[in-house]
Amino acid sequence: MPELRKDPVCNRWVLLAPQRATRPNEFAPQSQDRAPHPRGIPAAYPLPEDCPFCEGNESQTPAEIDAIRPAGTAANGPGWSTRVVPNRFPALEGTFTPLTAENVLYQQSPGIGAHEVMIESSAHLTTAREMDDHHFRNLVTVCQRRLLHFKHEGHWTSALWFKNVGPDAGASLAHAHSQLIVLPLLPPVLRDELAGSLSYHHRHGRCVFCDFIEQEQSGGPHQVAAAPAVLAFCPYASRFNYETWIVPRRHESHFEDTSPETLIQLAGVLRSVLVRIESRIGRASYNVILHSSPFDTHKLNHYHWHMEILPRISRSAGFEWGTGLAISTLPPHQAANLLREIQI
C-alpha cells in the first residue's frame, strides 16, 4: 500500500510506493536499484508482440475502465483506438479517507487515490509525429471524461494528467501513453500557482495567464503555434530549454469545462508543438502536464488551466535541488523561433 509521508521541516509531503520498484522498464534493462547505468535507449524497442499496450495484447493489462472503440467491439478485445486501464503499479490506490497525519516527527497517511494509464493508440506508435490529430483528439476527450468522473465522485481534491515520453522524462514504456493520478491532497505545484495567481489578481485585477496571452498573441516573440481558441508559447521565465505552455485564449479555470471545439483545437496545437520539439531535439524526452483548478472550486477568475511541455534535455543537479531555482541555457524567444521554423 502506498504511503504519504510528511517532512516536518518544510511540511513537504512525499510518496513512498515500494511496489513501483518492480515495474518493468524497457529503457533500463538492468535493475534500477543495482546498476542505473547505462541508460541509453536500448538498441531495439521491444517488438510489438511483447508490448502490453498493443492491440491484441489486451489481456496483458488490467480490465479497461474506459475506451474509445466502435459500437459492437467488446471491451478488452481489439478494435479500440484509445484505452484507459488501471496502472498495474499504482503510485496511489484505495478508497477515500481523510488524511491522518498528526503533527509529529513521523507523519504519515495512506497513499490513497487512483492511477490510470491512457493508451493512446492501438498500433505501436512511440512519437507524436507518428500519431495524427485523431489520436490527440481521442486523448484529450478521454482525459476530460476521466476528470469529470473523478470530480463527480465528490471527495477527491484534484487529479493530474501527464505524459512521460522517453527515459529521461521518467517513461518506462515506449508505446504512446499517458497517465492520470487522482490525489487526496492539493499538489504543492497547484497550491503555489493558485496562491500566486490570486495574489496577481488582487494586485492587478486581471488573470496573469490572460495577461500573458494578450502579450504573446499581439506580437510577443515567444509564440510557437496557434489556433483560434488556443495559443502555444515559450514562457519568458522558462525552466527548461524549449519549455512550451498551451493555453485556451479565453479565460477558463477548469479543463473539464472546456468545449468540444476547444478540445479539438487543443489536440491539434499539442501535436504541432510536440512534433516541433521532437524534430528539434531528436529522440526527445519530455513531459506534458495538465494544470487545472481543483475539483472543489467553482469558476475562478484568477486561475487559467494550461498544459506545460517540459523537454528534459539536461539533468537537474545540486544547484537546482539545493536552491529550488531552475537553470536553462536557451533564451525562450530563440527557442520559440527555432520551434516555429520546423516544417510539419
Add this chain to the structure above:
Amino acid sequence: MPELRKDPVCNRWVLLAPQRATRPNEFAPQSQDRAPHPRGIPAAYPLPEDCPFCEGNESQTPAEIDAIRPAGTAANGPGWSTRVVPNRFPALEGTFTPLTAENVLYQQSPGIGAHEVMIESSAHLTTAREMDDHHFRNLVTVCQRRLLHFKHEGHWTSALWFKNVGPDAGASLAHAHSQLIVLPLLPPVLRDELAGSLSYHHRHGRCVFCDFIEQEQSGGPHQVAAAPAVLAFCPYASRFNYETWIVPRRHESHFEDTSPETLIQLAGVLRSVLVRIESRIGRASYNVILHSSPFDTHKLNHYHWHMEILPRISRSAGFEWGTGLAISTLPPHQAANLLREIQI
C-alpha cells in the same frame, strides 16, 4: 551575462545562463542540444592528461583563488591537494547590485554572484572510495573558508556548496570536484526550510532538526553512520531511495561557525556515507548539498545546518513536476539498514 527571470504566476525565479550550454561534458559525447542520447558513461573516462582538474594541467583552469598546498609551492603549479578556481562556465557572475525585477510580466535582473569549483584531489580520483579522509577534511575546510570569505564581503544573501557525482546527478566531469555558488537572493529551498522550521519552533519550542537527532540517535531505525559530534540518517520522509542527511548533534545554525573538530568528524562521516552509497548502488550518481543559514542572520534557534545526500537512481517524471511531490520506492529504515551493512 547570466540573467535571473521571474515567473509572475508563482513568483518563481529561474536562471538563464546561455554560456553554460557550451561547457564540456565527458559523459555526453554528443551535443546536448541535438542528441541527448545515449547518456551512458562512455567506455573510457578521459585520460588524466586530458583532464583539466589533474595535477600538471593547472594551466587549463582559470587562476586559483584558494588552495591547500605545501609552503614553497607556487600558485597554479603542481604540489597542491585541494584547489579552488572560478568556474569557466559560471551560472552566476559579476559584482553585487540589488535585484531590479519590477512587478510586470517580463521580470528580470542580472544573474550576479559567483561560481567556484573545488578540485578535491590532485590525482584523477572519481569516487569517494578512492579518496581518503584527508581529501574530505581539506574539502570541508576549504568550503568553510570560502563561505567565510563571501560572508565577509557583506552584500551576499547566501552561498550554496554542492557536489554532483555522475551524469544522472548533472556532473559533466568525472574528476572529484564540487562547486560553490554565491547568490544575490535567498534560494527558495532555504526560504521554505527557514519558514517551516520557524513555524515548528513556534509550535513546539524546539528545533525540528534537534528533535530528529534525539529520535534517531536513541535507537531510531534510520541511523547510517555516526561520530561523537555528527550523525547521519535516512529521513523518514525521504524523497530519494537512500537519501541521507548529515547533521551536527549539537545545535548549530551556521556551517561557517562550526569547530575544526566537528569539521574533521563531518569529513569522516561524509566519506563513510558516500562509500556506502557507492557500494550499494554501483556507479552511483548523487548530489551532496550543504544547507546552512543565510549570511545576514545571527545564530538561529530554529534552524540547523546539515548536508543532504541525494542519490539519483530514478528520473523525476510528470508526476513529480506536476505535483511537486517526490516518489521513492525504498522505505528509509530499509535503506539505512542496507547502508549500515556495507563494510568499509
